[in-house]
Amino acid sequence: MENVPFPAAGTQRELERGDALAPRFDADGLICAVAAHAGSGEVLMVAWMNAEALRLTLETGYAHYFSRSRQALWKKGETSGQLQQVQELRVDCDQDAVVLKVIPQGDGGACHVGFRSCFYRVWEDGRLVERP
Amino acid sequence: MENVPFPAAGTQRELERGDALAPRFDADGLICAVAAHAGSGEVLMVAWMNAEALRLTLETGYAHYFSRSRQALWKKGETSGQLQQVQELRVDCDQDAVVLKVIPQGDGGACHVGFRSCFYRVWEDGRLVERP
Numbered sequence: 338m339e340n341v342p343f344p345a346a347g348t349q350r351e352l353e354r355g356d357a358l359a360p361r362f363d364a365d366g367l368i369c370a371v372a373a374h375a376g377s378g379e380v381l382m383v384a385w386m387n388a389e390a391l392r393l394t395l396e397t398g399y400a401h402y403f404s405r406s407r408q409a410l411w412k413k414g415e416t417s418g419q420l421q422q423v424q425e426l427r428v429d430c431d432q433d434a435v436v437l438k439v440i441p442q443g444d445g446g447a448c449h450v451g452f453r454s455c456f457y458r459v460w461e462d463g464r465l466v467e468r469p
Numbered sequence: 470m471e472n473v474p475f476p477a478a479g480t481q482r483e484l485e486r487g488d489a490l491a492p493r494f495d496a497d498g499l500i501c502a503v504a505a506h507a508g509s510g511e512v513l514m515v516a517w518m519n520a521e522a523l524r525l526t527l528e529t530g531y532a533h534y535f536s537r538s539r540q541a542l543w544k545k546g547e548t549s550g551q552l553q554q555v556q557e558l559r560v561d562c563d564q565d566a567v568v569l570k571v572i573p574q575g576d577g578g579a580c581h582v583g584f585r586s587c588f589y590r591v592w593e594d595g596r597l598v599e600r601p
Contacts, residue, residue, distance in 0.1 A: 357596065358596070369501055371503050371512055373510075377510070378505075378510035378511065380510075380568050382561065395592065425592075427588035427590060427591050427592070428597060429515060430581065430584075430587045430589070436588045448561075455562045456559035456560065456561050459559050460490060460527065460558040464490075465488045465489065465490055467486075
């Protein structure tokens with residue numbers, strides 16, 4: 338599907354119940370992408386995808402994102418080795434978010450700080466506590 | 470903490486390893502919020518929070534979001550009954566996303582279309598298939 342743009346859903350029913358992937362990219366051309374571990378279901382990270390990142394993820398089976406800070410396409414793990422092999426991609430009702438069920442490669446982590454998941458801090462009694 | 474704004478993290482270390490919740494709201498004043506089921510871990514929905522929604526969520530123990538389409542604060546379940554009791558709130562490394570572990574009230578659903586999770590469609594062989 339190289340260079341084939343994603344379709345736009347015509348109606349709300351097509352958007353919500355249709356079989357066409359018709360992502361509703363925001364004003365910056367992005368949708369939200371949640372990576373969860375394919376085994377444990379643990380949420381590992383939240384990132385962003387533009388159309389190219391989504392297309393490459395579907396084509397290659399490895400998670401690609403778009404870095405808002407760097408304004409650049411980003412193959413997860415290209416430098417860290419923490420590639421994310423995508424077992425399943427789900428889209429939500431209004432098609433502005435996807436969930437990827439992934440198997441992290443390399444050291445098995447997903448977070449640049451060194452934890453398995455980026456969500457290693459819990460709110461407890463008015464402060465954040467590290468509970469990886 | 471009513472009317473108390475969230476602090477800004479001073480350094481990258483404070484942002485990533487500090488015990489202060491210092492959310493990095495985007496240009497629209499929002500962070501991304503992922504609601505996952507406290508029991509199964511299943512990702513139920515992705516939504517947005519402004520500072521007020523986050524504050525109310527922490528204060529009340531029930532998920533509040535900010536609707537981008539309606540540009541309004543939104544207590545999840547206020548009309549549908551699908552309130553989300555928050556068991557745990559986690560923040561990610563760069564504090565621009567939170568994960569809520571919730572117990573859905575009412576009929577136990579989270580999606581206005583009628584499914585348990587908003588992510589009821591899987592990408593398979595080039596199309597979306599409903600697999601709630």
